[in-house]
Amino acid sequence: MRIDRRHGRFAAVAAALTALLAAAACGGGGESGGGAGKSGGESGGKITLTLDTFGNFGYKALIDQYQQAHPNIKIEHRIVQRFEDQYLPRMTQWLNAGRGAGDVIGIDEGAMGLMAANPGYFTDLAQFGLDKRESEFPPFKWQAGINSEGKLFALGTDVGGLNMCYRKDLFEKAGLPTDREEVAKLWPDWNGYLETGKKFAAKNTGKDDPKFVDGPNTVYEAVLAQEAAKNGNITYFDKQNQLVVDKNPAVKAAFDYVQQVSKAGLTAKLRAFDPTWDTGFKKGQFATIACPSWMLGIIEEKTGAEGKGQWDVAAVPGGGGNWGGSWLAVPKQSKHPKEAADLLNFLTSKDGHIGAFKEAKGLPSSLPAQQDAAVTGLTSEYFNNAPVGKIFTASVTSLQPVFLGKDHAAVKAAVGRVVEGMDQGSIKYDQAWQRFLDAGKSAAR
């Protein structure tokens, strides 16, 4: 009997352990099932699609519109602020693990090379007939969406274009012209921009006075975009994906220019997309910022309602250029590729492009949308009624597509820190170029 009781206890413990293990196993399985169910669940015939984007794609109204037209679809929109260091690492892990990514995901230009080199990550959009839309896009935007196996995996959303945003009120205080045509005449080239900056600085010598530029990185990116177009349309990598950071004159030119700007003390020493940068907008710490179309939405969001009518848009020094732009793709892991492709089709359609432009000012890459009166005629009340539609569509007609290598995002992030450190004084000017090259090489390894 005693033995029996203990045997019973033993059996009970064993049973409990088995149950625990089974529960743990179920827990694991159940969780994965739950995760999958969440990203592609069907409850009562309703399909949930997850949309992953970063920054501001301007999709709020479009999602509502799509859900109303498709009552069986529910869209969950997940937004992350920054691309290189937040969105991309997580997304790459999800794509690699085969689980976790949304049904439709946004990709910035800097990672398109990486994504195209991994055809296993994405659904072939041609099987849903999206290959018929080639004529709607500029060739470079379309080509970037074709992966190393020749399959269509992504369709374009916005293009950057390039202009210069400036604070009218601060220009006025510094005795500079404020009209956008007059302002554009101040800087036909980047040298003119530097000279204007020096004039501005001469009137703002106090410790807490505003600076001319937000920080070194935005100027650097803008100049690099233009210089790349003069040097075979490449930046850190050549078209064979070899690192050319030390050989491409475009990189050196952009670096040298930003060093001049920094030495002249024209920057507020802020890093783009850092919380201090946000504060800088609010406090009016700087008077100009290089402005791709998508930057308009960011300026409006960061400066807030009290900045309405203070900002304006003028032509960029050196005339035109492109910085940024994104694509949408459907990961292979999506449980509802057909529905996801339909959503992607809608968001990249002419109406989708126009809706996004109205909401976040990301300039459409879709050619029919670019020619639409709703885009060309759009003015922005926030930007002192600037005809942003006209200004930005004009800036992309001469747009030169730049090739970005597989590891572009990593190299860009690494060399960007050196530029920032040089401006803030933690890296000496005469050592900065060598550090820049070292950082680029180490990131590409």
Add this chain to the structure above:
Amino acid sequence: MTLHVAAPPAERAAPPPPARGRRLLSWLDLRASGYVLVAPYFLLFAIFGVFPLVYTAWVSLHDWELAGDKTFLGLENYGYLISDPVFWNAVLNTIGIFALSTVPQLVLALMLANALNKRLRARLFLRLSILLPMVTSVVAVAVVFSQLYQRDYGLINWFLGLFGVDNIHWQGEKWSSWIAIASMVDWRWTGYNAIIYLAAMQTIPRDVYEAAELDGASPRRQFWQITVPMLRPTIIFTVFVSTIGGFTLFAEPMIFDGGLADGGTDGQFQTVAMLIYKEAFREFDYGYGAAAAWLLFALILIGALVNYSLARRIGGGK
């Protein structure tokens, strides 16, 4: 009655021989049940402890790209790391921040515990309030401190400005960033260590102090000659825990850098844990990150041993 008396001994004398299966069970029960009972821990440890360690070691022997090829390299990653100035810079930062945060932290915790061990008004309230920073999340602490240390509009620079000090860019230099990060760590962990010391102090018998008092020992002398030596095992424990925590420091410097893993523009405060993260998750070089993780493991072992041998001597010199 006679029947009753006679029958039981017969029964007792010849119990039915247990079945073979039963004997096996009983053997198992005696010998194995202990192992079965501790098994869940070891099972979990195997899954979440040993397997990741071994797998990380395996990954570290490869050129293992997150989105790309995986080729076997042998020990090449380790060779690279040992000759990589970025790695040694991260080691220096980690040790520097560790020393700058832990030494004042433990000394302060000891003082605090000693003060709280005395008769005070509102003793419970004071004891609870030094533990309060523990309740806040590391991220929240780091975010708030990063704002305090902001260059242009931070509270600390404003305060220093009252004395005519120019705005300090705290992230810009090694010394300033180390101080800032050490202050975050200390704010959160000093109270925790103080409570542990306090609990240990309360186990020291009163009569030892009374005897010392009769011999005319000052409170200061009592502290150094009685309290500290009696606390030695506890001090060794806190030194161990702080070493592990300090060497794997990640969240505070990460947030101090605005969420990037570079630790400043020039790696001023990049810790080894941040370097691992950056290599693996921003540059997608898992193999290199894994090798750095193993070297960090080795560093922690060395660090813990060194600190142990130092802490063992506390109050031991008689």
